[in-house]
Amino acid sequence: MRPPAPLLLLTALLIAVGCGGDDDSGPEGGAVSLEAGSVLEVSAKEYSFDPAAVVLNGAGEFRIRLDNDGSLAHNLKLRRDGDEVGGTPSLPSGDTGTATVDVRPGRYELICTVGDHAELGMTGELQVKE
Template identity: 45%
Template structure:
């Protein structure tokens, strides 16, 4: 009789173990594709827009600039590989920083009208890996 009780306990443990393993795999698979959105950072029209690049994200990934006109973009590449920050209005590229090595910083002045812009790292597959963000000019 004890052998039967053990196997029935094992039968109950096995599905629970499988369910936990499947949950962990599912969460890990989802975690690699989507990043949690951080807070939106608001800057004045005369202030530089400072963004940190790292493998494969921008921080902050959501920015608001109060007032249009020339916007000074500053990208601090804290990653170990090359990155850039390019701005898009729909499918039209409107400016941004050049591509440069990790551990360096670059800036660019871009004249932006009020509206919503996509921030994208256009290096290799970085966009597909989640290196995107939003910049709104009000």
């Protein structure tokens, strides 16, 4: 009988890697909370939004400011039930753009509509509370 040392080592390594990359936070835990009427500042890069989860406390108009901190063009659009309801234009690398959107209570999807960025991870969620 030989001890399966290499196998154990590999298993330990895989577990360590799995734990190290664990930064997924639930919609409530990692969400940024924002008061109605304030400006939502979002940073875009390849291929994510920061923050990617936002809770807006109150419906109505609010402003989005998108900083493109990546090296490709990005935008931030808001979708509700698959329909685009507003967002910033596509911004070249290093640019900042703003948009004013009018939202109702409910859930919206944040999405970058440039190329296949959404499939690569440029999505997020906006939850609007009463």
